[in-house]
Amino acid sequence: MTDYKIEYDYELDKKVDIKIKHHINKYCKEIEQKILSNIKCFKKFRVEYVNFDNDKQLAVYINGTEEYPIIGLDIKAHIEAIGEQKWFMALFTALETSILHELAHAIQQYKGKEFNEDEAENFAYDYSKFGIINKI
Numbered sequence: 011m012t013d014y015k016i017e018y019d020y021e022l023d024k025k026v027d028i029k030i031k032h033h034i035n036k037y038c039k040e041i042e043q044k045i046l047s048n049i050k051c052f053k054k055f056r057v058e059y060v061n062f063d064n065d066k067q068l069a070v071y072i073n074g075t076e077e078y079p080i081i082g083l084d085i086k087a088h089i090e091a092i093g094e095q096k097w098f099m100a101l102f103t104a105l106e107t108s109i110l111h112e113l114a115h116a117i118q119q120y121k122g123k124e125f126n127e128d129e130a131e132n133f134a135y136d137y138s139k140f141g142i143i144n145k146i
């Protein structure tokens with residue numbers, strides 16, 4: 011999986027706003043320091059920007075990349091999902107929650123567990139809302 015490129019499976023979004031990219035880069039560093047350094051698993055992951063070809067999907071964890079997880083994010087789908095709340099904070103919160111959710115799937119796979127949606131959802135919610143790092 012080390013030679014894997016997300017564009018094999020998804021269309022890359024090359025027009026993502028630089029402010030969004032900066033925020034996401036900063037957030038990923040925070041996650042590495044505050045979450046990944048405290049648990050026994052991979053220490054780094056990366057986010058790629060993609061356009062899913064359906065309106066429903068917001069993000070994806072690339073199955074099998076658990077040594078250095080790759081997460082795909084669809085920014086336009088997030089903007090649509092937050093609807094009227096077009097300010098950046100609502101968008102950032104939605105993006106952060108998606109990253110945490112997909113990261114939880116990467117941790118599940120790294121630890122040899124089954125993918126579990128409830129566990130991933132709770133992991134994302136508890137950290138973004140309360141700063142609590144759930145054990146996976």
Ligand SMILES: [Zn+2]
Binds near residue numbers: 111115127
């Ligand atoms: Zn999921």
